[in-house]
Amino acid sequence: MCTAATYKTKDFYFGRTLDYEFSYGDQVTITPRSFPFHFRHVSELKNHYAIIGMAHVAGNYPLYYDAINEKGLGMAGLNFVGNASYSDVQSEVDNIAQFEFIPWILSQCSSVTEARELLHRINIVNTPFSEQLPLAQLHWLIADEKECITVESMSDGLHVYDNQVGVLTNNPPFPQQMFQLNNYMHLSPKQPVNTFSSDLNLNAYSRGMGGLGLPGDLSSASRFVRVAFTKVNSFSGESEMESVSQFFHILGSVDQQRGCCQVFDGKYEITLYTSCCNATKGIYYYNTYENHQISAVDMHSENLDSDKLVCYPLIQGEQIKYQNR
Numbered sequence: 001m002c003t004a005a006t007y008k009t010k011d012f013y014f015g016r017t018l019d020y021e022f023s024y025g026d027q028v029t030i031t032p033r034s035f036p037f038h039f040r041h042v043s044e045l046k047n048h049y050a051i052i053g054m055a056h057v058a059g060n061y062p063l064y065y066d067a068i069n070e071k072g073l074g075m076a077g078l079n080f081v082g083n084a085s086y087s088d089v090q091s092e093v094d095n096i097a098q099f100e101f102i103p104w105i106l107s108q109c110s111s112v113t114e115a116r117e118l119l120h121r122i123n124i125v126n127t128p129f130s131e132q133l134p135l136a137q138l139h140w141l142i143a144d145e146k147e148c149i150t151v152e153s154m155s156d157g158l159h160v161y162d163n164q165v166g167v168l169t170n171n172p173p174f175p176q177q178m179f180q181l182n183n184y185m186h187l188s189p190k191q192p193v194n195t196f197s198s199d200l201n202l203n204a205y206s207r208g209m210g211g212l213g214l215p216g217d218l219s220s221a222s223r224f225v226r227v228a229f230t231k232v233n234s235f236s237g238e239s240e241m242e243s244v245s246q247f248f249h250i251l252g253s254v255d256q257q258r259g260c261c262q263v264f265d266g267k268y269e270i271t272l273y274t275s276c277c278n279a280t281k282g283i284y285y286y287n288t289y290e291n292h293q294i295s296a297v298d299m300h301s302e303n304l305d306s307d308k309l310v311c312y313p314l315i316q317g318e319q320i321k322y323q324n325r
């Protein structure tokens with residue numbers, strides 16, 4: 001399972017948890033402006049916006065899972081198994097392979113408004129990257145500081161939904177995820193008052209009782225509600241440290257611990273990494289299951305006019321700061 005979220009303080013933040021039972025070999029990868037983006041069915045882009053994100057690099061191609069561009073637009077792909085469906089190549093549309101979707105949007109669009117324009121003529125096609133890396137069944141969150149959308153390519157066509165809550169998990173399709181929030185409209189960060197019966201002397205005996213009923217399990221439907229509640233009620237200072245810290249706490253509400261979600265005998269899905277991008281400033285913060293310390297890569301510390309990918313392997317292993325030795 002995975003969860004993606006947006007957050008706005010002084011700057012705009014965008015990130016996700018990547019939950020899975022193994023890693024493909026992820027690296028924080030910067031695609032500079034002159035890296036030649038080759039696409040399978042449309043012309044190459046020689047000059048484009050610079051991108052930073054988490055990717056598996058294969059044959060010098062950045063297979064992004066989530067990323068932002070230098071204009072402050074963010075995008076993340078999350079599993080949508082059983083619902084995602086991609087088309088065959090068609091005429092008079094932009095035929096973009098599923099693995100090219102993030103590069104296609106982030107290399108050319110400075111905002112969600114511009115992304116919507118490209119989405120009008122896109123056809124997400126079923127061309128696999130390679131035999132070893134077949135199609136991934138995904139849906140996507142695309143956001144800038146003003147708005148957020150969900151994109152789902154299904155057997156009945158491409159759906160582009162306004163995403164007012166700024167979060168995404170996995171199945172079921174987005175409209176059903178949003179609908180279930182109706183079931184939780186009574187939840188509140190405030191203490192409840194007794195509306196059950198005025199004849200009964202009921203007492204709010206513990207803090208946090210306004211959220212009683214918030215689902216605590218790891219299913220994607222439950223994570224959607226939990227992270228939505230956490231995000232919309234989230235309160236933090238505006239500084240970079242306060243915002244980044246709060247963002248990791250928001251996604252911490254849906255963190256997956258090894259042992260709680262068995263995918264088969266002896267194999268468990270865990271939160272492999274959590275990312276938080278400052279999309280305004282082009283900084284990619286992350287921590288991993290094995291390393292809770294926040295590490296960061298700043299795209300503006302690199303030569304963004306270059307034509308070569310820059311990759312940073314993830315820093316693993318807990319970094320513990322002893323206070324008395």
Ligand SMILES: C[C@H](CCC(=O)NCCS(=O)(=O)O)[C@H]1CC[C@H]2[C@@H]3[C@H](O)C[C@@H]4C[C@H](O)CC[C@]4(C)[C@H]3C[C@H](O)[C@]12C
Nearest residue numbers: 001002019056063065077078079099133134135136170
């Ligand atoms: C496994 C990842 C999604 C994690 C997730 O959503 N887990 C939820 C599991 S569940 O539904 O709830 O069961 C997805 C997100 C991005 C995907 C990668 C990107 O799409 C980039 C390429 C695309 C290639 O087609 C396949 C390899 C790949 C490198 C993908 C591997 C894998 O499918 C990734 C890493």
